[in-house]
Amino acid sequence: xxxxxxxxxxxxxxxxxxxxxxxxxxxxxxxxxxxxxxxxxxxxxxxxxxxxxxxxxxxxxxxxxxxxxxxxxxxxxxxxxxxxxxxxxxxxxxxxxxxxxxxxxxxxxxxxxxxxxxxxxxxxxxxxxxxxxxxxxxxxxxxxxxxxxxxxxxxxxxxxxxxxxxxxxxxxxxxxxxxxxxxxxxxxxxxxxxxxxxxxxxxxxxxxxxxxxxxxxxxxxxxxxxxxxxxxxxxxxxxxxxxxxxxxxxxxxxxxxxxxxxxxxxxxxxxxxxxxxxxxxxxxxxxxxxxxxxxxxxxxxxxxxxxxxxxxxxxxxxxxxxxxxxxxxxxxxxxxxxxxxxxxxxxxxxxxxxxxxxxxxxxxxxxxxxxxxxxxxxxxxxxxxxxxxxxxxxxxxxxxxxxxxxxxxxxxxxxxxxxxxxxxxxxxxxxxxxxxxxxxxxxxxxxxxxxxxxxxxxxxxxxxxxxxxxxxxxxxxxxxxxxxxxxxxxxxxxxxxxxxxxxxxxxxxxxxxxxxxxxxxxxxxxxxxxxxxxxxxxxxxxxxxxxxxxxxxxxxxxxxxxxxxxxxxxxxxxxxx
Amino acid sequence: xxxxxxxxxxxxxxxxxxxxxxxxxxxxxxxxxxxxxxxxxxxxxxxxxxxxxxxxxxxxxxxxxxxxxxxxxxxxxxxxxxxxxxxxxxxxxxxxxxxxxxxxxxxxxxxxxxxxxxxxxxxxxxxxxxxxxxxxxxxxxxxxxxxxxxxxxxxxxxxxxxxxxxxxxxxxxxxxxxxxxxxxxxxxxxxxxxxxxxxxxxxxxxxxxxxxxxxxxxxxxxxxxxxxxxxxxxxxxxxxxxxxxxxxxxxx
Numbered sequence: 052x053x054x055x056x057x058x059x060x061x062x063x064x065x066x067x068x069x070x071x072x073x074x075x076x077x078x079x080x081x082x083x084x085x086x087x088x089x090x091x092x093x094x095x096x097x098x099x100x101x102x103x104x105x106x107x108x109x110x111x112x113x114x115x116x117x118x119x120x121x122x123x124x125x126x127x128x129x130x131x132x133x134x135x136x137x138x139x140x141x142x143x144x145x146x147x148x149x150x151x152x153x154x155x156x157x158x159x160x161x162x163x164x165x166x167x168x169x170x171x172x173x174x175x176x177x178x179x180x181x182x183x184x185x186x187x188x189x190x191x192x193x194x195x196x197x198x199x200x201x202x203x204x205x206x207x208x209x210x211x212x213x214x215x216x217x218x219x220x221x222x223x224x225x226x227x228x229x230x231x232x233x234x235x236x237x238x239x240x241x242x243x244x245x246x247x248x249x250x251x252x253x254x255x256x257x258x259x260x261x262x263x264x265x266x267x268x269x270x271x272x273x274x275x276x277x278x279x280x281x282x283x284x285x286x287x288x289x290x291x292x293x294x295x296x297x298x299x300x301x302x303x304x305x306x307x308x309x310x311x312x313x314x315x316x317x318x319x320x321x322x323x324x325x326x327x328x329x330x331x332x333x334x335x336x337x338x339x340x341x342x343x344x345x346x347x348x349x350x351x352x353x354x355x356x357x358x359x360x361x362x363x364x365x366x367x368x369x370x371x372x373x374x375x376x377x378x379x380x381x382x383x384x385x386x387x388x389x390x391x392x393x394x395x396x397x398x399x400x401x402x403x404x405x406x407x408x409x410x411x412x413x414x415x416x417x418x419x420x421x422x423x424x425x426x427x428x429x430x431x432x433x434x435x436x437x438x439x440x441x442x443x444x445x446x447x448x449x450x451x452x453x454x455x456x457x458x459x460x461x462x463x464x465x466x467x468x469x470x471x472x473x474x475x476x477x478x479x480x481x482x483x484x485x486x487x488x489x490x491x492x493x494x495x496x497x498x499x500x501x502x503x504x505x506x507x508x509x510x511x512x513x514x515x516x517x518x519x520x521x522x523x524x525x526x527x528x529x530x531x532x533x534x535x536x537x538x539x540x541x542x543x544x545x546x547x548x549x550x551x552x553x554x555x556x557x558x559x560x561x562x563x564x565x566x567x568x569x570x571x572x573x574x575x576x577x578x579x580x581x582x583x584x585x586x587x588x589x590x591x592x593x594x595x596x597x598x599x600x601x602x603x604x605x606x607x608x609x610x611x612x613x614x615x616x617x618x619x620x621x622x623x624x625x626x627x628x
Numbered sequence: 629x630x631x632x633x634x635x636x637x638x639x640x641x642x643x644x645x646x647x648x649x650x651x652x653x654x655x656x657x658x659x660x661x662x663x664x665x666x667x668x669x670x671x672x673x674x675x676x677x678x679x680x681x682x683x684x685x686x687x688x689x690x691x692x693x694x695x696x697x698x699x700x701x702x703x704x705x706x707x708x709x710x711x712x713x714x715x716x717x718x719x720x721x722x723x724x725x726x727x728x729x730x731x732x733x734x735x736x737x738x739x740x741x742x743x744x745x746x747x748x749x750x751x752x753x754x755x756x757x758x759x760x761x762x763x764x765x766x767x768x769x770x771x772x773x774x775x776x777x778x779x780x781x782x783x784x785x786x787x788x789x790x791x792x793x794x795x796x797x798x799x800x801x802x803x804x805x806x807x808x809x810x811x812x813x814x815x816x817x818x819x820x821x822x823x824x825x826x827x828x829x830x831x832x833x834x835x836x837x838x839x840x841x842x843x844x845x846x847x848x849x850x851x852x853x854x855x856x857x858x859x860x861x862x863x864x865x866x867x868x869x870x871x872x873x874x875x876x877x878x879x880x
Binding site: 469481 | 682723
């Protein structure tokens with residue numbers, strides 16, 4: 052049946068090709084193979100290429116070969132010329148140099164033969180079918196197309212890594228696979244392995260005596276995270292296969308469900324931090340003889356196969372004389388089909404600040420080896436570092452390094468718990484008490500000023516005026532006395548002259564009336580450099596007045612005395628300051 | 629009936645007691661709520677103090693902290709700014725504001741554009757209106773002493789000393805008085821605002837249908853130039869002027 056199918060398809064396909072408009076140029080009809088040296092059982096392609104031709108094609112009898120797939124048709128247009136490729140998948144069944152006879156094209160004008168193809172077939176190994184018990188095809192499955200999930204182990208320790216492989220077995224002339232649906236890896240930590248392009252391998256695989264094309268769709272490295280029976284799958288996809296001429300059929304494919312039994316780890320030692328696999332640790336420094344303040348690279352490297360990505364930075368206590376920077380992580384881990392493998396290293400930049408001999412304590416690393424089911428501890432060597440005196444710290448151990456205080460996290464500063472709560476929008480400024488307190492001293496000052504001014508005026512200006520007024524007052528009194536004299540009122544005349552003189556002198560000399568005696572007047576005036584004739588004249592006037600009040604005299608004497616008094620006052624006004 | 633009255637009296641007394649907590653108590657409750665990371669409770673207590681018409685730079689700073697912890701950026705910035713308005717010298721608040729401002733969307737610093745004005749108002753705020761008022765009173769007293777000395781003393785040397793001293797005090801006093809009033813006015817005028825809404829469309833005119841001239845986001849500080857029926861005229865410098873709804877910007 053398999054052999055008949057291509058012929059039928061062929062006839063029809065070429066008819067289709069003939070309907071196109073064909074120019075007479077560059078007619079081609081040739082055959083070729085993808086490999087001309089193959090092993091027995093190795094798949095290869097046989098291609099018939101037609102260009103600008105129409106007719107029926109008869110493929111050759113493939114003697115010594117077996118058709119395992121195809122024909123696939125691929126139509127294209129090159130520079131406006133229609134061309135068609137028919138591809139057969141063949142497998143050689145016998146060793147030797149085999150010839151594939153030409154294909155025949157029957158057109159309306161006659162028939163045409165293509166070229167022969169010669170292939171050398173060598174002894175090949177038929178692919179050994181392993182794990183045959185896992186490869187039993189389920190009863191309800193399509194025997195021509197099915198999918199499988201394989202786990203590399205069925206019994207592991209928690210944390211151990213296993214590989215899950217998603218495989219498709221196919222015997223159909225398929226078009227396309229799509230809508231892949233991989234199962235969620237519950238209970239696993241998953242890492243995909245990059246396989247590149249998905250394709251069917253050229254080698255066939257025999258399962259239950261039937262050859263299948265095999266494609267590895269996906270590989271995943273799974274690290275078990277839970278104990279117990281963990282299940283993975285199924286994974287699903289839709290296969291588009293050719294179902295006769297021009298008709299495609301979509302078949303939903305569901306794989307098996309793989310399971311693995313996860314055993315708990317035996318009780319771990321205290322320094323076990325989850326490293327599982329076949330691992331090793333090495334510690335290295337790039338230099339052991341340095342100057343102070345020179346940088347040293349201290350590298351801790353974990354290598355081997357296992358859950359390397361689960362190994363965190365080691366806790367190392369460096370000497371406090373070292374300035375240590377955060378380690379730089381460097382992963383050289385590859386995800387191969389056999390799991391994670393490679394190395395993870397932590398590189399510390401350390402700077403010794405002072406000269407001296409330092410020892411870096413050995414590191415101990417404990418991991419679980421699932422192969423033997425035991426914990427292993429590796430202790431590294433002690434590293435010695437000799438630090439010579441650098442420029443900045445020659446023989447000076449007292450000059451210890453000051454720790455830089457660094458802000459680690461940006462956190463807002465804490466609240467204040469002390470406060471002085473005040474009435475909102477209440478100000479002392481502009482309040483009545485403020486205005487009062489501000490103006491009071493100034494008002495007091497103003498008061499003080501006026502008080503001092505008054506005192507000054509009283510002590511200076513006002514007495515001065517008084518003195519000036521005294522002269523006028525006295526002269527006025529003299530005038531009054533003259534009137535009294537003319538009227539003949541003798542008594543009041545003398546009284547007026549006497550009072551005028553006395554009051555005048557009292558004010559002029561600033562001596563109260565009661566204390567003013569004639570002796571005092573004469574000494575005071577003499578003291579103030581007044582002419583002695585004036586003083587004598589004044590004394591005469593005063594004496595006359597006193598006497599006249601008790602013994603009246605003649606009129607002429609009176610007039611002369613008045614004249615004298617007038618002169619005396621005028622004189623004193625001028626000379627008495 | 630008697631009992632009912634007694635009960636009533638007791639109840640009124642009791643409710644009165646609830647209202648009349650001392651501010652110091654409320655303050656310490658708020659602080660311990662903050663300590664226990666009960667942000668909402670802390671905020672409620674701090675706001676109670678605000679309701680009592682009380683305020684202090686620390687109160688607003690703590691409110692800012694609590695709001696930041698609660699994740700409310702606009703409120704946090706608003707209260708930090710308010711705290712700094714009262715006391716611009718507090719380094720912790722300045723640090724917090726800087727830190728919190730990193731979460732802002734708008735990369736705009738109002739102070740960078742209005743530097744001189746803010747320097748003057750900052751100086752005034754650092755002195756404080758009331759302190760300047762006290763200074764003015766003190767200077768007034770010194771003026772009295774100085775001029776009094778001048779008036780009362782007789783030797784010319786002492787008089788000159790008194791005169792100079794009094795004159796100096798008087799000038800300083802008048803200056804302090806003027807600054808004090810300016811500081812008070814600055815403190816009372818609410819011409820700064822913080823965008824409280826997540827996003828605000830700033831309109832060209834104070835109405836809903838006006839065209840949007842630019843957009844601001846939560847926490848951005850603006851100058852308030854004018855108020856008009858539910859709208860603030862805001863400015864971020866010479867070129868960026870527009871109107872924002874009062875509900876979306878809070879003045880301080």
